[in-house]
Amino acid sequence: MIEFIQFLTEDNVKTEGFINKTGSKKIIISVHGMTSNGFKKRNYKLYEEAEKQGIDLMAFNNRGTGLANLYSKGDDRVFGGTSYEDPRDSYLDIKAAIEESIRRGYEEIYLLGHSLGSTKVLYTYLKLKEENYVYLKNIKKLILLALVDIGAMVRALKDNLEKFIDISKEMIDSGNGLDFMPKGAFIYPVSANTFYVYAKNYKDFNFVNYEEEYDFEKINSVDIPIMVMWGEYDKYIEKQGAYNLKKTLEEKIPRIDARVIPGTDHSYHGAEDIMTEEVLDFINK
Numbered sequence: 001m002i003e004f005i006q007f008l009t010e011d012n013v014k015t016e017g018f019i020n021k022t023g024s025k026k027i028i029i030s031v032h033g034m035t036s037n038g039f040k041k042r043n044y045k046l047y048e049e050a051e052k053q054g055i056d057l058m059a060f061n062n063r064g065t066g067l068a069n070l071y072s073k074g075d076d077r078v079f080g081g082t083s084y085e086d087p088r089d090s091y092l093d094i095k096a097a098i099e100e101s102i103r104r105g106y107e108e109i110y111l112l113g114h115s116l117g118s119t120k121v122l123y124t125y126l127k128l129k130e131e132n133y134v135y136l137k138n139i140k141k142l143i144l145l146a147l148v149d150i151g152a153m154v155r156a157l158k159d160n161l162e163k164f165i166d167i168s169k170e171m172i173d174s175g176n177g178l179d180f181m182p183k184g185a186f187i188y189p190v191s192a193n194t195f196y197v198y199a200k201n202y203k204d205f206n207f208v209n210y211e212e213e214y215d216f217e218k219i220n221s222v223d224i225p226i227m228v229m230w231g232e233y234d235k236y237i238e239k240q241g242a243y244n245l246k247k248t249l250e251e252k253i254p255r256i257d258a259r260v261i262p263g264t265d266h267s268y269h270g271a272e273d274i275m276t277e278e279v280l281d282f283i284n285k
Helices: 041-052 086-103 116-129 150-155 158-173 192-203 242-252 272-284
Strands: 001-010 012-022 028-032 056-061 069-075 076-080 108-114 138-143 224-233 257-262
Touching: 001 086, 012 086, 028 086, 028 192, 028 257, 041 056, 041 272, 056 086, 056 257, 056 272, 076 150, 076 158, 086 116, 108 116, 116 138, 138 272, 150 158, 150 192, 158 192, 224 242, 224 272, 257 272
Parallel strands: 028 056, 028 108, 108 138, 138 224, 224 257
Antiparallel strands: 001 012, 012 056, 069 076
16 A cells, blocks of 8 residues: 655655555665656556565655755745755755654665665765664665766866856855856756855765776775666766676675666666566565
């Protein structure tokens, strides 16, 4: 049975999504990425098959939902969405989802992220580990779908990076941090506040570099099983290629389970069934 759910984060943000209830003690928590939401076909396919195997699924809208929106924070309405978010706030959203799952009686949690959602999952897990979080033991595996190199978005600006940083800083200092940056600053329309976070602080929440020699130290510090999986034609990794990245991560992170789905893209369009099979295979093995 699917149930619509709402829960609050510790900073009083109202979060909503759905959960299927089978009486299972195992649950997948699905975290979406940029401009997306929790109500995707891949989540529905995963819900259908996971239910048959006695695993529940929670999918919810984090504060980066859509391109631009408003969400409730206590009695206030504040800007959210990809154009306005600080990805580090995802820690509060995912932590609240974990605690909602624990409250409902789940004992085994599998954190799944897609695209920037994978980055958010990694950031949250490492922060919870650092804090010796009481429910860390309940998180059994991390599933990173279409894991992106956020730094590539910043490095792509090359000689224009400092110019855009100066523009964003000037806008913020003049009280216009919610206004959009000039065209070309980011892959989506983005506020000065959010651009500045990516341009100056992305290393706080980025754990891969697909363009340069990199030691993947933070991912290697995760001490539970991790799977990372791309579509063969993921446009965000086309410079490197999915199979090359698979080989690189297997060499650099010996414990990782790296996979590629042939013939599909960043969002697994047309391959949701295969994606589901691969995810459940990883969870069950």
